[in-house]
Amino acid sequence: MIELRQVTYTYPDTRTPVLRDLSLRVEEGEFILLIGNSGSGKSTLLRSLNGLVPHFYGGTISGAVRVAGRDPFALGPRGMSQVVGFVLQDPESQFVVDSVEDELAFAMENHNLAPSVMRKRVEEVLDQINIAHLRHRKINTLSGGEKQRVAIGAVLTLQPQVLVLDEPTSQLDPQAAEEVLTTVQKLNADLGLTVILSEHRLERVVQYADRLVYLPGGGGSPVIGSPQEVLPQVDLEPPLVKLAKSLGWNPLPLTIKDGRRFARTMNLPSPEEHRPLRPADTVHSDDGVMMRMKNVWFSYDGQEALRGVDLSVAPGEFVALMGRNGSGKTTLLKHIVGLLRPERGQVELFGEDTRSKNVEDIARRVGYVPQNPGSLLFADTLREELDFTRRSHGLETGGYHDLLDSLHLSQHADSYPRDLSGGERQRAAMAAVLVADPEIILLDEPTRGLDYHQKRALASFLTRKQQEGKAIVMSTHDVELVALCAKRVVILAEGQVVVDGPARRVMSDSMVFSSQIGKLFGDERFVTVDDVLAALNL
Amino acid sequence: MYHSLTWMLWLAAALLPAMISRNPLYLTLLLLAVAIAYNTMGRLSSMATSWSVFLKAGLVLGMFSVVFNTLTVHYGDTVLLTLPRLSLRIGRVPFLELGGDTTLEALIYGLTSALSLIAILLVFATFNVLVDHHKVLRLTPAFLYQTGMIASIAIAFVPQMVSSLQDIREAQAIRGHRFRGIRDLLPLFVPLLTTGLERAIQLAESMEARGFGGGSRPGAGRRQALHRVLIAAALFGLLVAAFYFGYFPSARWVSAIIGMSSMALLLANVLIMGRGVKRSRYRRELWRPRDTLVTAASLASILVVAGFWLLHVEALVFYPYPKIAAPDFNPLIGLAMLSAVAPVLAAPQLRKPVRD
Helix, strand or coil: CEEEEEEEEECCCCCCCCEEEEEEEECCCCEEEEEECCCCCHHHHHHHCCCHHHHCCCCEEEEEEEECCECHHHHHHHHHCCCEEEECCCCCCCCCCCEHHHHHHHHHHHCCCCHHHHHHHHHHHHHHCCCHHHCCCEHHHCCHHHHHHHHHHHHHCCCCCEEEEECCCCCCCHHHHHHHHHHHHHHHHHHCCEEEEECCCHHHHHHHCCEEEEECCCCCCCEEECHHHHHHHCCCCCHHHHHHHHHCCCCCCCCHHHHHHHHHCCCCCCCCCCCCCCCCCCCCCCCCCCEEEEEEEEEECCEEEEEEEEEEECCCCEEEEECCCCCCHHHHHHHHCCCCCCCEEEEEECCEEHHHCCHHHHHHHEEEECCCHHHCCCCCCHHHHHHHHHHHCCCCCCCCHHHHHHCCCHHHCCCCHHHCCHHHHHHHHHHHHHCCCCCEEEEECCCCCCCHHHHHHHHHHHHHHHHCCCEEEEECCCHHHHHHHCCEEEEEECCEEEEEEEHHHHHHHCCCCCCHHHHHHCCCCCCCHHHHHHHCCC | CCCHHHHHHHHHHHHHHHHHCCCHHHHHHHHHHHHHHHHHHHHHCCCCHHHHHHHHHHHHHHHHHHHHHHHHCCCCCCEEEEEEEEEEEECCEEEEEEEEEEEHHHHHHHHHHHHHHHHHHHHHHHHHHHCCHHHHHCCCCHHHHHHHHHHHHHHHHHHHHHHHHHHHHHHHHHCCCCCCCHHHHHHHHHHHHHHHHHHHHHHHHHHHCCCCCCCECCCCHHHHHHHHHHHHHHHHHHHHHHHHHHHCCCCHHHHHHHHHHHHHHHHHHHHHHHHCECCCCCCCCCCCHHHHHHHHHHHHHHHHHHHHHHHCHHHCCCCCCCCCCCCCCCHHHHHHHHHHHHHHHHCCCCCCCCCC
């Protein structure tokens, strides 16, 4: 179905090729999962399948690609659109018209299909991906998962033979991601559609994939094979696989269900024999409290977002805020920095009511890293970016060598921040906020689009900050990140705190808000790979 | 509830007298009819809040027109009161006389102009509330579909940009950013621009991957060029008609003939060019019997108003100077004004929220 022969591609204005002598064959009806670190060329490879590379981006390309017998380099994206359906990662920016049904028809209108054909295909697609109930809805009223499903539907109406998805779930919460991936899996299983999908969070998809393609980056040759063949050779691994590899489990388990079979045979020490020594998970002394919310209520245009939230945070605490989209996480964070003021109740920062202070004063002691690093970065170099923050807070410029070092950004101090890779940009934004040395650090979804390495690096950086006595409050959907570094978990639902407790206990109690290892053992001593290995003295 | 074309004609029929009539009786009737249309149909729309904005704008502009006309125009026989004179000059040339004799005629003329202004604004406001903008955009002629598409995307882009500007502003504020001068715009503007660009690139990729932008017939280049020249000529003709009317208001026939023939040329070209575009349309709006009714009413109204304008323009214009008299009333024109309620009369039932 798809064949790449010795494809080499270089983007314009760069010297080193992203893809070098890449060859790959994909059979009809296969489900291929494309993995690799950020910047390894996954998106480039996917875009070469429908001619966006090189037609849209320019650059130089050699070698040959055939998809269903057609040549995307010759035909370009328009010519390939009836063969390859292409879905992008951001559900917000790939819609052309305002209603679901019109969006589904858009591609067919471009191809001048007869109205009767269009009607029939719209009905078919609505049923195939189970969105018939959304047909009359306006797109901006849909949830993220619904939007991604509509985006898939919008390419399916041309009846392509190949479905290409570029990190379709990276912007979604776990429930929405599940929704999208099951849809893709069903299309692959029921219609025999060939699927090629790239994804960072392997644990979500690896069980659906027939084969894995690992791109090492820097133009190295790919590793291709079944998940069991590829995963042992590469260092991108979900926690379950990492544990299995460390313990030599064979065949490699890909799902929790497979993993339990091995876990049952393990000889883990009992709680009496092994009680890990670690600092107390939460601090609940009243005197050191930095931030205290008392019965906080807030609503947007009559829609209640917070309903009587009580929460206090002390120095050296690391709180993970979890819960569905729309449960009030971001609203809560914005109350801590004073961007929003409670309608009822109060927020005290360092013993003072935030109503009596302006954002300017609060910002000197509280740092807030927004979801999208793009909303912060504007200067010509990273150095200027950091100096800007320090100047704005009335601090002397310079003196951030250690910060850049610990975020592995030293070599980029003079680079243009927007040229950095996704993970580097995320860290640059973090540096731009933390350079003012705030006492409370707030993070909104810090791991979107980060790979396993970047995530582990982030976790250890944050842990160091916590040990320096900073209080950290982080809203996230990423249970693995929480398992790695958070000490306390607060779960919000419909604007109320429903759970507030030590991270380990919460994670071993819950099925949804739990890490892979947590699900595997259901024991609060074991939520990360390191916990298990330490217990076995490995 | 009605076809977009029906609404377009309704707009034309209501706008025409609002712009060319200066008779308070007709204008009042028109306002009444439009208000009824809004009240029965528009209030249920999600856009209803915009109506009051238009209304307020109309009242403010209208008030200004009344005050300005009363204070600066000194014709008319019925003097109400005499104010101290104030002459504004540029060099030695006086260009504005304020105060002096304030006449009832000037006041009435100001009021009539205000009525006309309010009527124009409210006709637009009602149209705006009642019509579905995306459906109207779909009426763009086939060969201009790319332009229509861009307009439609731009409409969707604006609220997205507003919300990302809000995010950027908040994030920068916590970083210590204050707004003190032009230079401080940079930390807001650059992220807004770059996030907007990133979004635009994704959208462009997604559109190309779905086959957008191809589709015109190969080898049609020369004919297209001819059509473009003809369209330009037609637009020029419309411009000439407008200017001719501006300089020779009495020569209405000449400007009407130039205007109409240019319009016909324009429509013919648009239709022929549209056939060259290989692109189908998924949505076809339904044309119902009630559309025919409303359209007939609108056309009749246009015919009456345009006919009077060409043959007997005095019937449409009320001129209070030099001495105020009661305005004329012609029942036929009055009926034409009331055609603006036709959509209400022809509508099937209005008790439930309208979703079409």
